[in-house]
Amino acid sequence: VQQRSADGNRDGGLVRFLVPWAAAALVDSYLALGAWPRPAWWQFAGEILFLLALGRVQYRLARGWLRSSLLAAAVLCVFALAVHAPKAPHQLAPFLLGLAGGALSVVWAIERRWHPPILVGTVVALGVVIGARWLDGMVISRPQGSVAPSLVDAIAWPFRMVVAPASTSDGPPLVIISVDTLRRDAAARMASYARLAARGAAYPHAMSTSSWTLPALASLQTGRMPAEHGAGCLEDGHCQGLAPQVRALAEDLSAHGYLTSAVVSNPWIGRGTGFDRGFATLFNSGDVVNRLVVGGPPWGVHRQDDARTVDAALAWLTRAPRRGFYLWVHLFGPHMPYLHAADPIFRTLDPTTLRSTLPLSDARRREVRAAYDAEVAYTDVQVMRLLDGLERHGVLDEGVVVFTADHGEEFWEHGGVEHGHSHHGEVVDVPLILLAPGLEPGERSGVVSLVDVAPTLRVAAGLPAEGIDLRDAIPADRVAGAWGGLIQHLDCSARDAGRRVILRDCRRSPHAISSYDLARDPAEREPVRTPPADSLVEAAAGVAPPLRGAPASLPVEQLRALGYVQ
Numbered sequence: 291v292q293q294r295s296a297d298g299n300r301d302g303g304l305v306r307f308l309v310p311w312a313a314a315a316l317v318d319s320y321l322a323l324g325a326w327p328r329p330a331w332w333q334f335a336g337e338i339l340f341l342l343a344l345g346r347v348q349y350r351l352a353r354g355w356l357r358s359s360l361l362a363a364a365v366l367c368v369f370a371l372a373v374h375a376p377k378a379p380h381q382l383a384p385f386l387l388g389l390a391g392g393a394l395s396v397v398w399a400i401e402r403r404w405h406p407p408i409l410v411g412t413v414v415a416l417g418v419v420i421g422a423r424w425l426d427g428m429v430i431s432r433p434q435g436s437v438a439p440s441l442v443d444a445i446a447w448p449f450r451m452v453v454a455p456a457s458t459s460d461g462p463p464l465v466i467i468s469v470d471t472l473r474r475d476a477a478a479r480m481a482s483y484a485r486l487a488a489r490g491a492a493y494p495h496a497m498s499t500s501s502w503t504l505p506a507l508a509s510l511q512t513g514r515m516p517a518e519h520g521a522g523c524l525e526d527g528h529c530q531g532l533a534p535q536v537r538a539l540a541e542d543l544s545a546h547g548y549l550t551s552a553v554v555s556n557p558w559i560g561r562g563t564g565f566d567r568g569f570a571t572l573f574n575s576g577d578v579v580n581r582l583v584v585g586g587p588p589w590g591v592h593r594q595d596d597a598r599t600v601d602a603a604l605a606w607l608t609r610a611p612r613r614g615f616y617l618w619v620h621l622f623g624p625h626m627p628y629l630h631a632a633d634p635i636f637r638t639l640d641p642t643t644l645r646s647t648l649p650l651s652d653a654r655r656r657e658v659r660a661a662y663d664a665e666v667a668y669t670d671v672q673v674m675r676l677l678d679g680l681e682r683h684g685v686l687d688e689g690v691v692v693f694t695a696d697h698g699e700e701f702w703e704h705g706g707v708e709h710g711h712s713h714h715g716e717v718v719d720v721p722l723i724l725l726a727p728g729l730e731p732g733e734r735s736g737v738v739s740l741v742d743v744a745p746t747l748r749v750a751a752g753l754p755a756e757g758i759d760l761r762d763a764i765p766a767d768r769v770a771g772a773w774g775g776l777i778q779h780l781d782c783s784a785r786d787a788g789r790r791v792i793l794r795d796c797r798r799s800p801h802a803i804s805s806y807d808l809a810r811d812p813a814e815r816e817p818v819r820t821p822p823a824d825s826l827v828e829a830a831a832g833v834a835p836p837l838r839g840a841p842a843s844l845p846v847e848q849l850r851a852l853g854y855v856q
C-alpha cells in the first residue's frame with residue numbers, strides 16, 4: 291500500500307515538471323518579443339510545445355521509464371565529440387541529442403533521489419533561457435564579455451520601444467546591398483544585377499580597397515582608404531576595427547535625422563570591429579540564436595544563409611518610414627562553404643581545407659567553381675526578393691540604391707584560390723551599380739572605388755562630402771588603390787583605366803612588382819616591363835597600411851568555422 295502511495299505521489303507530479311518549462315517558455319517568449327526580427331506566432335507556439343514536451347519526458351524519466359537513457363546519452367556525446375566541431379545539421383543533430391539526453395538523465399537522477407521542490411525546477415529551467423542570453427553576450431553584435439548589459443538590454447525591451455529612434459529627415463531612402471566574395475563576372479550573370487543595371491548606372495571598372503572583407507567594407511562604410519579608417523589585420527596577425535576618430539556614413543546620416551539599420555551576415559562585421567557605429571539597429575544573422583527551438587541552427591555558417599538575412603531586412607523594411615532611412619544589407623552566400631551545392635562535400639568546405647588539399651585536378655577545380663556559381667545563383671534569388679521588397683516600398687523609384695561586393699574570389703587564375711591572397715582583377719575588382727533619381731541608366735567609363743560610395747550617399751542625403759560623387763562624370767585619369775590581405779600577403783596595388791600594378795608584400799624590401807596592360811591582357815596573364823619610377827608604381831607604393839590601433843574584439847569560433855583562424 292505504501293509503494294502504491296509513493297507512485298501515486300509521483301503520478302501527481304506531472305505539473306511539477308510542466309510548470310518550470312512553461313515558465314521558461316513564457317520568459318523566453320517575453321524576451322523574444324523584444325528581439326528583432328520578431329519570431330512568428332507559430333515559432334512561439336512551437337517553442338512552448340517543445341518545452342512542455344521536455345517536461346513530459348522528464349516526468350516519464352522520473353517514473354523510471356527509459357532507464358538506459360544515461361548510457362544512450364553518453365554514446366551520443368562520444369559520437370558528437372568524434373565528429374568534432376559540428377558544422378552541418380547532420381553533424382549537429384547527434385550533438386544536440388546527446389546534450390538533451392544527458393540533461394534529461396541528470397534531471398531524472400536528481401528527481402529520483404531528492405524530489406526537489408517545484409521552485410528548484412523553475413530556477414533550472416529559467417537558467418536555460420538566461421544561458422541562451424549569455425551566449426548572445428559572447429557574439430560580435432553585442433559587447434563581448436559583458437553579459438549583464440546584454441541581459442538588461444533583452445529584458446528592458448519595452449523601454450527600448452518607447453525610446454526607439456525615429457526618422458526626422460525627408461531625404462531620399464538610401465540602401466547599400468553588398469554581397470561578400472562576389473566576382474564581377476559572376477555578378478554580371480545574375481538576374482538581379484540585370485534588373486538593377488536596366489535602371490541604374492553600372493561601373494565596369496570598379497575596384498575594392500582590399501582583397502578581403504574587413505578593410506574593404508570599412509572603406510564602403512566610411513569613404514576612406516584603409517590607412518585612414520584603420521580596419522584590417524597587420525603582418526603579425528594583429529586585427530583591428532574602425533579607428534575611433536573616423537566618422538562612418540551611418541553616424542553622419544543618423545546625426546542628420548536618418549533612421550539607420552544594418553542587416554549583415556559576416557562575423558568580421560559587428561560591434562567588435564566598430565561597424566555598429568551610427569546604426570540604430572544592427573542585426574547579424576551569424577549571432578547565436580537565442581530562441582531555444584526556432585530560427586535555424588544555433589551555430590555554424592548555416593545561420594548566415596542569405597534567405598534569413600533577407601527575411602530580416604524585409605521585416606525591418608515593413609516598419610521603415612517611406613523616406614529618411616539608410617539600410618545596409620550585407621549577404622554572405624558566395625563565400626565558402628557552399629551551403630547549396632549539389633555535392634554535399636562542398637557544403638562544409640572551408641578555405642583552409644581547400645588550400646591545404648593536394649593539387650586538385652582541373653576537373654575538381656571546375657567542380658569547386660560550379661559550387662561557387664550555384665551559391666551565386668542562390669544569392670541571386672535572395673537579392674531578387676530584397677529588390678521586390680524595395681520596389682514595393684518605393685525605394686527603387688525614389689531612393690539611392692548601391693549594389694556591390696567587398697571583393698571577388700580567385701579560382702587558380704594566378705595559382706591561388708579564395709580571396710585575401712592576391713590583388714589580381716578577379717579578387718580586387720568588384721561589381722558596382724548605382725540607382726538614383728534622375729540618373730541615366732547605362733555603363734559609366736572611368737575607374738571608381740568602394741571609397742566613392744559613402745560620399746555619393748552623403749551628398750544624396752544633403753550632407754557635405756569629400757571625394758567623388760558617382761553620379762558625376764568620373765575623371766579619365768582616376769587611379770584607385772588597394773591594400774592588404776589575409777596576413778601572409780599584405781600586397782599593395784593600383785589601377786587606372788588601362789593598367790594594374792601589384793606590389794607583392796609591399797612593406798617588405800625588396801618586393802616583386804608586376805604590371806599588366808588591361809586593354810591587351812584583361813586576364814593579367816603576362817606582366818609587362820614597367821620602370822620603378824612609373825607613376826602607377828608610385829601610386830601603388832603610396833597605398834599605406836593602417837597605423838596600429840587597439841585590437842578588435844572578434845568572434846573567434848565563428849571565424850574558425852570559416853577557416854580564418856586555425
Ligand SMILES: [Zn+2]
Nearest residue numbers: 470471503696
Ligand atoms: Zn568578404
